[in-house]
Amino acid sequence: MATEKSHGHNSFKHLLSPIKIGPIEVKNRIALAPMNETMSDGHGQVTEQLLSYYAARAKGGTGLVITGAVMGTKLGSQFVWGRNMHCFNDGHGQGMTLLSDRIHYFGAKACIQLSVGFGRQGHTYEEDVLVPAASANVPYEITADRMMKNMPKAMAGSERGRQWLIGPMTRELTISEIHHEQKEFANSAQLAVICGFDAIEIHAPHGYLEHQFLSPLTNRRTDYYGGPWRNRKRFLNEVMEQVRYACPGVAVGVRISAEEHVEGGLTREEMIDLAQDLEARGADYISLSDGGGYEELTHLIPTKEIAQHFPETGADFKAVLKIPVMIPSQHDAVKADQDIAAGKFDVSALGRQLLCDPEYANKLAAGRQEDIDKCARCNTCILRALARTSMACPNNPWLGREYADPSLMLGPFQKHEHLIPPGWEAGLPALDRPWWHSEIPMARQHFRPFRGPGAEPKLGMLGPTKNLGSGPTQSLTQVLGKCEETD
Numbered sequence: 001m002a003t004e005k006s007h008g009h010n011s012f013k014h015l016l017s018p019i020k021i022g023p024i025e026v027k028n029r030i031a032l033a034p035m036n037e038t039m040s041d042g043h044g045q046v047t048e049q050l051l052s053y054y055a056a057r058a059k060g061g062t063g064l065v066i067t068g069a070v071m072g073t074k075l076g077s078q079f080v081w082g083r084n085m086h087c088f089n090d091g092h093g094q095g096m097t098l099l100s101d102r103i104h105y106f107g108a109k110a111c112i113q114l115s116v117g118f119g120r121q122g123h124t125y126e127e128d129v130l131v132p133a134a135s136a137n138v139p140y141e142i143t144a145d146r147m148m149k150n151m152p153k154a155m156a157g158s159e160r161g162r163q164w165l166i167g168p169m170t171r172e173l174t175i176s177e178i179h180h181e182q183k184e185f186a187n188s189a190q191l192a193v194i195c196g197f198d199a200i201e202i203h204a205p206h207g208y209l210e211h212q213f214l215s216p217l218t219n220r221r222t223d224y225y226g227g228p229w230r231n232r233k234r235f236l237n238e239v240m241e242q243v244r245y246a247c248p249g250v251a252v253g254v255r256i257s258a259e260e261h262v263e264g265g266l267t268r269e270e271m272i273d274l275a276q277d278l279e280a281r282g283a284d285y286i287s288l289s290d291g292g293g294y295e296e297l298t299h300l301i302p303t304k305e306i307a308q309h310f311p312e313t314g315a316d317f318k319a320v321l322k323i324p325v326m327i328p329s330q331h332d333a334v335k336a337d338q339d340i341a342a343g344k345f346d347v348s349a350l351g352r353q354l355l356c357d358p359e360y361a362n363k364l365a366a367g368r369q370e371d372i373d374k375c376a377r378c379n380t381c382i383l384r385a386l387a388r389t390s391m392a393c394p395n396n397p398w399l400g401r402e403y404a405d406p407s408l409m410l411g412p413f414q415k416h417e418h419l420i421p422p423g424w425e426a427g428l429p430a431l432d433r434p435w436w437h438s439e440i441p442m443a444r445q446h447f448r449p450f451r452g453p454g455a456e457p458k459l460g461m462l463g464p465t466k467n468l469g470s471g472p473t474q475s476l477t478q479v480l481g482k483c484e485e486t487d
């Protein structure tokens with residue numbers, strides 16, 4: 001189907017049309033793909049630069065702003081490369097709220113990509129510490145033939161870069177640790193809802209911890225989290241169930257690799273089967289990326305040629321799913337509009353193209369697509385991030401300096417912003433699922449009920465869990481009545 005034209009220019013009718021994702025409505029089909037922006041501080045807290053960076057993409061008309069991978073557990077946060085944001089204790093609440101507020105202020109929906117851990121792709125500076133992973137003794141090694149464009153030269157010239165090419169030795173997470181991590185992760189997802197995020201994206205692609213459980217290449221367990229496909233899916237399926245339970249009223253999506261592209265690795269058919277499992281457990285969307293992870297970077301950060309398969313891949317998933325499917329790297333808006341019209345995918349998640357030109361969506365809407373600054377896929381941005389500095393781009397001198405643009409600052413609350421966190425109007429569920437305390441001795445020991453004998457009544461925990469739906473958010477004045485002066 002040809003892209004429809006109006007007033008002599010492409011109207012991008014399909015790309016710019018709104019879409020319902022679970023309980024939320026997003027104003028167009030353009031999402032900021034999750035990218036670890038490496039702009040948080042050394043403790044995973046937001047910085048003014050980080051807030052302004054996301055603000056620029058929201059102000060540029062992007063419908064759904066997805067954060068880079070945010071660490072959702074304390075253990076996971078200790079084994080990364082460089083810096084990621086943190087969201088796993090109340091100390092992170094202020095920064096997370098500032099971030100969702102900043103995104104909302106500029107008119108986008110805010111989605112947090114939460115990671116349960118890097119597993120074997122994590123790093124530690126302590127030589128004698130083994131990295132917690134799905135299985136023991138599975139360090140990674142990146143070879144030049146599987147690197148992204150322009151990476152081999154950069155890595156050859158830098159000692160720091162070379163440190164990244166070989167991963168540390170790993171140790172197997174115990175079952176007790178697995179359950180602890182899952183519980184903490186669900187709590188963190190709920191914290192993100194309280195901090196105002198409209199959507200949670202479970203981070204499970206690219207060879208990170210959830211992916212390591214799935215893949216026969218990295219999961220060598222002999223318990224019920226390893227072995228047959230059914231067992232290898234268990235970890236992620238349980239995470240999905242728990243986050244869905246913990247976070248009614250917001251969209252919950254999952255990002256997965258469409259396949260591994262490594263011999264003996266996960267196939268497209270297996271990943272489609274997994275996507276169906278996730279849908280059955282309440283996922284509101286599937287976001288596709290690709291590749292086995294650090295050992296297969298050409299599909300993670302694709303060239304234009306490699307990225308061409310995504311619409312057809314999206315169509316394979318859409319053929320069996322009812323929920324929206326998001327695909328990355330479709331920088332050509334005319335083609336993306338046509339492919340959405342043809343039903344191949346639903347949402348275009350743009351990474352580097354929105355680094356290069358945050359005004360992409362606004363320019364399309366204004367009929368100024370010829371003014372879009374095109375991403376050259378040169379990978380300077382990601383090489384800077386890997387060098388642990390914040391990103392920069394030869395085609396966008398503002399990338400990494402957004403904090404110096406006063407138009408990206410936050411002003412007073414606007415009418416369209418939530419005052420009460422979306423999940424809180426009807427109460428979020430108390431996270432007291434029976435198996436958490438019956439199966440995990442550690443959790444049982446420390447378990448403190450929110451309700452029932454021995455529990456203090458808590459604001460917000462007002463009754464049985466309900467599906468909160470997507471009703472309009474009430475303002476404080478509507479809920480509490482207008483404040484009158486008392487003296």
Ligand SMILES: Cc1cc2nc3c(=O)[nH]c(=O)nc-3n(C[C@H](O)[C@H](O)[C@H](O)COP(=O)(O)O)c2cc1C
Nearest residue numbers: 033034035036068069328329350351352353382385
């Ligand atoms: C600097 C950088 C950081 C990234 N970090 C993440 C991440 O945190 N989580 C994730 O799922 N994908 C991450 N990606 C992959 C992107 O989301 C996206 O799938 C990829 O860049 C291809 O899309 P593009 O061609 O539009 O950039 C990252 C990519 C870049 C360039």
Ligand code: SF4
Nearest residue numbers: 375376378379381393
């Ligand atoms: S540095 Fe700029 S042009 Fe190069 S890949 Fe990144 S966003 Fe694109």
